[in-house]
Amino acid sequence: MADTKMASQLKHVESTKAPLHALASSGLALLHEPNQNKGTAFSRDERQALGLEGLLPHAVESLDRQVERVLSHLDTKMDDLERYIYLIGLEDRNETVFYKTIMSDPKRFIPILYDPTVADACLTFGNLYRRARGMYITRHMKGRIAEVLRNWPRKDVRFICVSTGGRILGLGDIGANGMGIPIGKLQLYTACAAVPPDCLLPVLFDIGTTNESLRADPFYLGTREPPLAEAELDELTEEFITAVQEVFPDCCVHFEDWKGTDAIRMLDRYRDRILTYNDDIQGTASVALAGIAAAMNITGGKLSEQRVLFLGAGSAGIGISKLIAAEMQTKGLTAEEARARIALFDVNGLVEASRTDLTEAQKLYAHKGPPTKDFVKFIKEFKPTVLIGVSTKAGAFNQQVVEAMSQLNERPVIFALSNPTTKAECTAEQAYTWSKGKALFAAGVQFDDVEFEGKIYRPGQANNFYIYPAIGLATYVARPKRLTDECFIVAAHATADQVGPALCAKGMLYPSQDQILETEVTTATRIVEYMFDAGLAQVERPRDIRAWIEGQLYKPHY
Numbered sequence: 001m002a003d004t005k006m007a008s009q010l011k012h013v014e015s016t017k018a019p020l021h022a023l024a025s026s027g028l029a030l031l032h033e034p035n036q037n038k039g040t041a042f043s044r045d046e047r048q049a050l051g052l053e054g055l056l057p058h059a060v061e062s063l064d065r066q067v068e069r070v071l072s073h074l075d076t077k078m079d080d081l082e083r084y085i086y087l088i089g090l091e092d093r094n095e096t097v098f099y100k101t102i103m104s105d106p107k108r109f110i111p112i113l114y115d116p117t118v119a120d121a122c123l124t125f126g127n128l129y130r131r132a133r134g135m136y137i138t139r140h141m142k143g144r145i146a147e148v149l150r151n152w153p154r155k156d157v158r159f160i161c162v163s164t165g166g167r168i169l170g171l172g173d174i175g176a177n178g179m180g181i182p183i184g185k186l187q188l189y190t191a192c193a194a195v196p197p198d199c200l201l202p203v204l205f206d207i208g209t210t211n212e213s214l215r216a217d218p219f220y221l222g223t224r225e226p227p228l229a230e231a232e233l234d235e236l237t238e239e240f241i242t243a244v245q246e247v248f249p250d251c252c253v254h255f256e257d258w259k260g261t262d263a264i265r266m267l268d269r270y271r272d273r274i275l276t277y278n279d280d281i282q283g284t285a286s287v288a289l290a291g292i293a294a295a296m297n298i299t300g301g302k303l304s305e306q307r308v309l310f311l312g313a314g315s316a317g318i319g320i321s322k323l324i325a326a327e328m329q330t331k332g333l334t335a336e337e338a339r340a341r342i343a344l345f346d347v348n349g350l351v352e353a354s355r356t357d358l359t360e361a362q363k364l365y366a367h368k369g370p371p372t373k374d375f376v377k378f379i380k381e382f383k384p385t386v387l388i389g390v391s392t393k394a395g396a397f398n399q400q401v402v403e404a405m406s407q408l409n410e411r412p413v414i415f416a417l418s419n420p421t422t423k424a425e426c427t428a429e430q431a432y433t434w435s436k437g438k439a440l441f442a443a444g445v446q447f448d449d450v451e452f453e454g455k456i457y458r459p460g461q462a463n464n465f466y467i468y469p470a471i472g473l474a475t476y477v478a479r480p481k482r483l484t485d486e487c488f489i490v491a492a493h494a495t496a497d498q499v500g501p502a503l504c505a506k507g508m509l510y511p512s513q514d515q516i517l518e519t520e521v522t523t524a525t526r527i528v529e530y531m532f533d534a535g536l537a538q539v540e541r542p543r544d545i546r547a548w549i550e551g552q553l554y555k556p557h558y
């Protein structure tokens with residue numbers, strides 16, 4: 001009886017709603033279309049022509065005035081997570097104002113939309129969820145993934161950033177909460193490299209999660225199942241990749257934050273078959289190589305003479321090792337000589353030949369020496385010149401580690417790449433203090449400048465956002481068949497070459513973030529030149545590549 005009453009009430013509510021087709025053609029619908037909405041910037045003529053009269057306050061404002069209002073709203077927020085929530089809401093309302101705001105001050109907004117604030121946004125994704133963005137693919141769509149992808153309203157999708165949520169930053173497996181990462185990564189394609197936003201599609205490949213507390217969380221929005229077994233995951237991924245090829249034939253698949261072993265396996269499987277890359281493997285490798293190359297410009301050392309020690313031997317550690325070894329080979333070392341200059345530790349100690357738990361990718365870098373878990377002792381034996389943390393182990397570069405590096409090297413290169421801030425292997429302050437100012441330091445996040453004994457030290461941010469937006473822009477314009485490791489080596493050198501003498505003199509290893517668009521367009525230009533030279537590009541080579549790229553950049557204006 002109660003059910004019947006409720007049904008008749010619902011029917012009444014429905015019957016008072018405007019029919020959907022009427023809404024779709026009304027001016028009000030336009031105000032809810034973020035990529036068409038101008039809000040208070042609609043002119044009087046537009047308001048009349050589009051049925052907007054009376055739906056907006058009287059004032060007609062400029063885009064700049066709208067941005068000023070956003071900035072004043074942001075000033076009232078308590079913290080960066082509140083600012084993140086506000087900005088995502090703004091993107092839902094008016095994409096132009098959103099990008100105009102972000103691109104007006106990238107140095108300020110990158111840490112809010114992306115690392116480290118995006119980590120907090122992911123951890124609370126189910127709680128702060130407001131509105132759908134991107135697509136969710138689950139095992140329940142098996143056999144129908146192409147049909148599901150056709151629900152996306154835009155046809156010319158050029159980039160999908162896809163994550164399983166299996167390893168989000170250094171936070172581990174957070175399943176569907178990881179959606180903040182594909183969203184944030186793609187926002188930076190536009191914010192840092194002016195790739196048009198309407199060709200970008202964030203995808204959460206919801207395969208389940210090992211995270212039992214999330215599965216028990218009433219606000220969790222993903223499938224509440226353990227992750228698919230490897231064979232089933234591979235099968236579902238194969239269907240997804242095939243469906244993407246069918247529905248969005250010009251699309252590049254950007255893999256991001258999958259569990260490390262899945263990441264390496266998928267890249268090996270698809271890199272020669274489709275247009276794809278893995279940012280954690282290749283983008284991270286490129287940004288690390290860029291930082292080392294910039295450090296060599298400061299020390300006068302040669303990359304081929306470095307010895308590189310990693311803490312962490314997962315997708316990032318293996319990816320960086322591979323690119324450094326490839327670069328050393330271009331300087332005359334054999335593959336074996338190059339790999340001998342690299343050593344990795346993981347959660348079980350030194351990656352060495354007698355271990356039975358190594359993956360094929362790790363075996364290539366297995367050290368010849370005896371097993372050990374003593375990191376500091378190994379530093380003294382191996383004598384690394386470069387130390388890279390990709391372990392998710394906060395504080396692992398303790399005072400003993402930094403001091404050991406500083407005793408061995410006049411300018412030890414120390415990169416604490418694990419994200420977010422709470423996972424960094426050491427802080428900038430620790431690196432400079434314990435090394436007595438000798439360290440050439442960078443981290444995955446931007447640490448503040450450090451004053452030590454009256455001198456200011458400026459830490460770098462070794463984060464793949466210096467690379468992947470430029471790779472995206474190059475791919476957007478040149479439509480390459482494939483993305484090769486060489487593209488990422490070119491990107492690394494292009495980035496390092498933009499750290500001029502003035503920045504080197506301050507010990508800086510990366511270009512300034514104030515000019516990130518200029519930086520990434522310069523990097524993209526070098527990548528595109530390489531794509532044409534290597535026969536990867538599939539469009540006609542223009543006479544002036546830089547001008548041609550600039551002509552295709554997204555500009556946030558009405």
Ligand SMILES: NC(=O)C1=CN([C@@H]2O[C@H](COP(=O)(O)OP(=O)(O)OC[C@H]3O[C@@H](n4cnc5c(N)ncnc54)[C@H](O)[C@@H]3O)[C@@H](O)[C@H]2O)C=CC1
Nearest residue numbers: 169170260312313314315316346347391418419444463464
């Ligand atoms: N700055 C940047 O641009 C990037 C940073 N990263 C960061 O690197 C970290 C690792 O990422 P992936 O390699 O993709 O993850 P992964 O899960 O593939 O590998 C993690 C590695 O760390 C090792 N490890 C875990 N605990 C350890 C401990 N206590 N001591 C020593 N080793 C330990 C594991 O054995 C494994 O080899 C994450 O925090 C991620 O945020 C990753 C990509 C880009």
Ligand SMILES: CC(=O)C(=O)O
Nearest residue numbers: 169257280419463464
């Ligand atoms: C930056 C990034 O891609 C990561 O930490 O996974």
Ligand SMILES: [Mg+2]
Nearest residue numbers: 169256257280
């Ligand atoms: Mg990542």
